[in-house]
Amino acid sequence: MSEKPETQHATRVLAAARKVPVLSMMFRRLEPRQQEIVSLLRRTTIFADLTASELIELLHLLHERTFVAGETVFTEGEPGLGLYVVLKGEIEIGSVDKDGKGRVARLGHGEVFGEVSFLDGSGRSATATATIKTDLIGFYRTELFDLLERKPALASKILLALARQMGMRMRAMLQLIQP
């Protein structure tokens, strides 16, 4: 979503003000790690619609977690609290259907998982395990509830993007089922 002309003008003024040594201390500055996370979030389907200031606001609510090779992120059936974005590494998603056949998916940099339990808090539908040393960005329901109180517009944007993604998946599944 492109920014309004007024917002673009304000962004240019702020960028100029940041170059002044004394004034630059008054304004927010992002560390390189934070800039890397913000640019990653822009490429995800859930956070792609957020503006720069909204992403910076969201940054304070995200938690960076590191998993070693073979460590389980979450197990099938346990109650879930958050969705994750893969920052670095690889995650293996595994599940066993009623016929006893296993299904495996591998997720890499920039991919999102765990969003269904994030929305409804129910048990996880699969097991997620790190295959190599992996850095994940976690966004949790508790932070979403906090955001709903403080910034309902931003929280609504995230929830709408999640709902859109769920809708797209349902249509894809229906197309697979229908002859």
Add this chain to the structure above:
Amino acid sequence: MNPPVSVTFQGKRFSKWIRFGLPLLSLFLLWLLYHEAPLLFSSLVISFGLFYILNPVVDFLEAHSLSRIAASALVLAGLVAVMYLMWMRVLSFSTDIRAQMDLDVFQRNLVGTAQRVIVWVEVKMPVLKRFIEPETETLAAAVVEPARDVALKKRQKSRSGTEEPPPPPPPKPKTLPDRIEEFIAKQLMAVAPDLAKKLLGLLPNLILIPYFTFFLLKDGRSFRKTLIAWIPNRYFEPALKFFYELDRRMRSYFQSLMLDCVLVGVLVGVGSALVGAPYPVVFGLLACILNSIPLLGPLLYGLICLVITIGAGRPLDVVFGFAGVFVLSRICDDLVFQPTIYGKSHHIHPVVVVCAVLLGETVAGVWGMFLAIPITSILLLGLDIVREISMGEDTPPLPPSAFAPFA
């Protein structure tokens, strides 16, 4: 690779006890801090209270492109300015008090008002006279008996014709006003040294509180994230949920407390001005500050304001008018403000609140009363977790899935 199912199952159960253990651990640390480092304890409690009240303002400024450090400094500077203005008002009030009356005048006014109240009670409520009359009988006995003894000795002297040394004057009978005066003087003498020591003990707080508040506002979020980051991955989500609940309840309590105190302060200040009490602004400030202490605080500010009103020599109708304002403020606070402000956020029964406050007073005095409600809220959070464990509300783990790289 098969997932370690038994460890997962035990980990899930163990995580519930971690959630239950965290509230108890928090309370234990709080109790330890209160006993071992009271100065640090008082500074931290007040700083956390100010943090929860001022954090929304800092968040608002930061959302409008101001850096966290600038927003925190600005908000804290505003708070210090407000505290300075309040302090100047209190200083000018104490200067007025010293200029207008001295302790003798103050005591005479108190005693005089007590006498007027007794006369008023005797006139308006004669049935209570029998409780007041024994004082006059005692007075009569104290005056008549020594006089009778003196008359008897004079007659004996005139008969014997010998010079006897004059009898000592009878002790002055203690009337009710005298006894009131003696009681007040004794109480003031008893409280003064302890009060002076406590006031001196509060001086380091004047530096520590702004210091802690500034860093909590600036780095509070980072502290929380750093603390949570230390928790192992397996227990991360339950711990996050506990910290979220704790944070939400504390924020709700302190913001509700501030709103309640401001409303009561405004009511008392406006009411005092309307009835003609002296220093209505100071009375309002006193009510605002002391209302934060459950049960004891309102009694304290009521008593102090009443004593100041009487000591300033105001007529009886002003004294009764202020008493009416105090009663009205208590009714509004207990029946309107608190149920509306606290009821939605905490869902604690009033009986539980009273028991908690009294228990808090026994354990930790005034601080115990002040922290009774938030600590009760933390304990109720722990009880919710116990309820979940006992009722088995968490879904049991599904049968182990033979996880392997399948074709």
